[in-house]
Amino acid sequence: xxxxxxxxxxxxxxxxxxxxxxxxxxxxxxxxxxxxxxxxxxxxxxxxxxxxxxxxxxxxxxxxxxxxxxxxxxxxxxxxxxxxxxxxxxxxxxxxxxxxxxxxxxxxxxxxxxxxxxxxxxxxxxxxxxxxxxxxxxxxxxxxxxxxxxxxxxxxxxxxxxxxxxxxxxxxxxxxxxxxxxxxxxxxxxxxxxxxxxxxxxxxxxxxxxxxxxxxxxxxxxxxxxxxxxxxxxxxxxxxxxxxxxxxxxxxxxxxxxxxxxxxxxxxxxxxxxxxxxxxxxxxxxxxxxxxxxxxxxxxxxxxxxxxxxxxxxxxxxxxxxxxxxxxxxxxxxxxxxxxxxxxxxxxxxxxxxxxxxxxxxxxxxxxxxxxxxxxxxxxxxxxxxxxxxxxxxxxxxxxxxxxxxxxxxxxxxx
Amino acid sequence: xxxxxxxxxxxxxxxxxxxxxxxxxxxxxxxxxxxxxxxxxxxxxxxxxxxxxxxxxxxxxxxxxxxxxxxxxxxxxxxxxxxxxxxxxxxxxxxxxxxxxxxxxxxxxxxxxxxxxxxxxxxxxxxxxxxxxxxxxxxxxxxxxxxxxxxxxxxxxxxxxxxxxxxxxxxxxxxxxxxxxxxxxxxxxxxxxxxxxxxxxxxxxxxxxxxxxxxxxxxxxxxxxxxxxxxxxxxxxxxxxxxxxxxxxxxxxxxxxxxxxxxxxxxxxxxx
Numbered sequence: 001x002x003x004x005x006x007x008x009x010x011x012x013x014x015x016x017x018x019x020x021x022x023x024x025x026x027x028x029x030x031x032x033x034x035x036x037x038x039x040x041x042x043x044x045x046x047x048x049x050x051x052x053x054x055x056x057x058x059x060x061x062x063x064x065x066x067x068x069x070x071x072x073x074x075x076x077x078x079x080x081x082x083x084x085x086x087x088x089x090x091x092x093x094x095x096x097x098x099x100x101x102x103x104x105x106x107x108x109x110x111x112x113x114x115x116x117x118x119x120x121x122x123x124x125x126x127x128x129x130x131x132x133x134x135x136x137x138x139x140x141x142x143x144x145x146x147x148x149x150x151x152x153x154x155x156x157x158x159x160x161x162x163x164x165x166x167x168x169x170x171x172x173x174x175x176x177x178x179x180x181x182x183x184x185x186x187x188x189x190x191x192x193x194x195x196x197x198x199x200x201x202x203x204x205x206x207x208x209x210x211x212x213x214x215x216x217x218x219x220x221x222x223x224x225x226x227x228x229x230x231x232x233x234x235x236x237x238x239x240x241x242x243x244x245x246x247x248x249x250x251x252x253x254x255x256x257x258x259x260x261x262x263x264x265x266x267x268x269x270x271x272x273x274x275x276x277x278x279x280x281x282x283x284x285x286x287x288x289x290x291x292x293x294x295x296x297x298x299x300x301x302x303x304x305x306x307x308x309x310x311x312x313x314x315x316x317x318x319x320x321x322x323x324x325x326x327x328x329x330x331x332x333x334x335x336x337x338x339x340x341x342x343x344x345x346x347x348x349x350x351x352x353x354x355x356x357x358x359x360x361x362x363x364x365x366x367x368x369x370x371x372x373x374x375x376x377x378x379x380x381x382x383x384x385x386x387x388x389x390x391x392x393x394x395x396x397x398x399x400x401x402x403x404x405x406x407x408x409x410x411x412x413x414x415x
Numbered sequence: 416x417x418x419x420x421x422x423x424x425x426x427x428x429x430x431x432x433x434x435x436x437x438x439x440x441x442x443x444x445x446x447x448x449x450x451x452x453x454x455x456x457x458x459x460x461x462x463x464x465x466x467x468x469x470x471x472x473x474x475x476x477x478x479x480x481x482x483x484x485x486x487x488x489x490x491x492x493x494x495x496x497x498x499x500x501x502x503x504x505x506x507x508x509x510x511x512x513x514x515x516x517x518x519x520x521x522x523x524x525x526x527x528x529x530x531x532x533x534x535x536x537x538x539x540x541x542x543x544x545x546x547x548x549x550x551x552x553x554x555x556x557x558x559x560x561x562x563x564x565x566x567x568x569x570x571x572x573x574x575x576x577x578x579x580x581x582x583x584x585x586x587x588x589x590x591x592x593x594x595x596x597x598x599x600x601x602x603x604x605x606x607x608x609x610x611x612x613x614x615x616x617x618x619x620x621x622x623x624x625x626x627x628x629x630x631x632x633x634x635x636x637x638x639x640x641x642x643x644x645x646x647x648x649x650x651x652x653x654x655x656x657x658x659x660x661x662x663x664x665x666x667x668x669x670x671x672x673x674x675x676x677x678x679x680x681x682x683x684x685x686x687x
Binding site: 305308313316334383385 | 427428430433434435444448451452453454455472473474475476477479480550551574578581582
């Protein structure tokens with residue numbers, strides 16, 4: 001391993017913030033009581049949970065902390081929302097082709113139980129057609145499950161608008177949002193929307209792994225997925241992950257504090273990285289809308305070379321990122337998100353996701369911009385597609401020359 | 416993160432013999448871009464049939480680069496009769512092993528080598544064999560060859576070695592048939608002998624007892640086996656079931672379904 005670590009894989013997981021570590025530690029040592037106990041020793045823990053619930057509710061703008069239940073992760077939050085459906089005559093689900101597996105694998109499972117799913121398409125920018133969405137809502141649509149921001153591309157779906165469309169057409173349809181990749185990155189204010197449920201994950205917002213939350217709007221009908229004790233007001237049995245929840249509360253408060261930083265400094269760093277890569281590397285292209293996107297994510301394909309190979313070479317330099325290549329997934333198919341967007345195979349396998357956080361510094365971005373071109377140039381030489389690479393290079397050079405005249409390069413709108 | 420050997424890491428960090436040969440005597444290709452990996456090898460072969468130079472270009476992951484790099488080292492300086500015998504296992508061994516899910520990289524190396532040798536001999540390398548896996552364009556011939564050489568026993572292994580079945584998964588039944596066929600050839604699974612009547616009676620009785628009778632007893636009924644003739648199983652419903660108006664439904668929908676699940680679709684249940 002390299003001596004330094006430049007962590008640009010924050011959509012996979014994040015470093016736990018110091019404030020969260022500090023807040024959780026007493027609950028691993030002296031304050032180990034069970035919040036359900038009938039003694040003061042456990043009761044004080046219960047009070048701390050209350051505070052954490054309030055902190056999380058503030059991050060997503062819930063009307064009341066009582067609308068938050070804690071879970072073990074984002075996946076459990078999605079499972080709870082989708083598997084808690086209670087209307088037996090409503091057997092239709094709407095989701096998208098680019099959801100996280102924690103939604104897609106649940107809808108596949110529910111299909112075996114008699115449900116029917118509509119999988120909405122996306123365009124080449126990764127965006128949904130709202131008319132197609134509107135037309136897919138039926139009287140028997142039980143739930144709409146849509147991610148707020150895509151984990152691979154960072155593309156934002158207009159979930160607030162979609163929730164309104166849903167309720168207008170069928171007030172009984174439940175609107176669930178997978179908010180894992182949007183919490184802490186863009187402002188969220190669920191109380192002003194028609195969203196019924198929203199799932200988030202602790203470890204994506206600088207809390208530890210093993211804790212998540214689900215917002216359930218007051219009055220939303222749902223059956224509990226995890227049965228057990230009366231914890232979480234009967235909606236999620238099991239003794240609370242107290243230290244994790246406390247940390248998630250503190251991390252939520254911090255995320256709210258850093259929201260401005262995320263949308264200014266972090267965004268600028270992301271843009272600098274992206275622009276720098278596109279200027280320096282001719283076979284680089286950005287995947288997904290550059291307008292409707294969370295501020296920390298850049299998904300860039302290096303055409304005609306393979307993603308795992310890039311990651312391995314970056315890893316040797318201490319740079320951590322992810323890829324949508326088939327080789328990294330453990331199954332043999334490349335990213336379902338990029339394929340749904342119609343990204344050509346030449347680019348899907350060479351896609352690299354850089355995701356930044358409040359801890360990312362300008363020096364780190366400069367280091368990546370210094371090192372990455374050499375890696376890509378070296379790997380370009382291994383590619384069997386030398387002719388194609390050469391053509392691409394000439395085309396880009398021509399385009400750049402023309403673009404500088406026309407000024408379209410600055411706008412990042414190279415077609 | 417994959418567990419790559421130091422040898423694999425060495426090869427993908429600093430691959431040997433990258434590039435092309437302008438006046439190559441043999442060129443071999445395997446894989447395709449849409450499948451996620453592709454390999455091209457170039458060989459220079461002298462008048463005595465000795466490989467004097469080898470180069471490669473690949474679109475692939477770390478282990479694909481390492482496999483190709485190791486392959487070029489394996490063939491340089493050797494006679495073509497000798498390199499003909501190189502198997503995908505030899506490539507994997509040269510690398511100190513590959514993770515199971517990455518064995519297909521060594522298979523791709525071997526395929527490219529075979530294609531180069533066919534090209535050298537002026538043979539057409541067109542694949543005439545039937546394509547089994549449409550997602551990754553894997554032929555029956557390749558699956559059989561890889562199953563034989565690597566003594567594969569499960570569909571998962573076939574997927575790890577050839578990628579076949581790793582996409583939509585529709586071809587898994589076909590892969591299983593090929594596997595059964597190859598394993599039978601090896602004598603790994605004996606061709607199924609029909610059960611004797613006594614064996615059959617014991618088996619049916621066990622199924623009745625373990626899966627059926629208990630359910631019927633809940634409704635104060637029961638069942639007993641009377642006789643078996645070929646695929647016809649004769650039973651008697653007893654107790655409350657005997658005079659139940661839906662006994663025929665019970666027999667056909669419940670008893671017969673469960674027996675068919677265990678014995679095959681061809682059996683019939685008849686009230687004696």
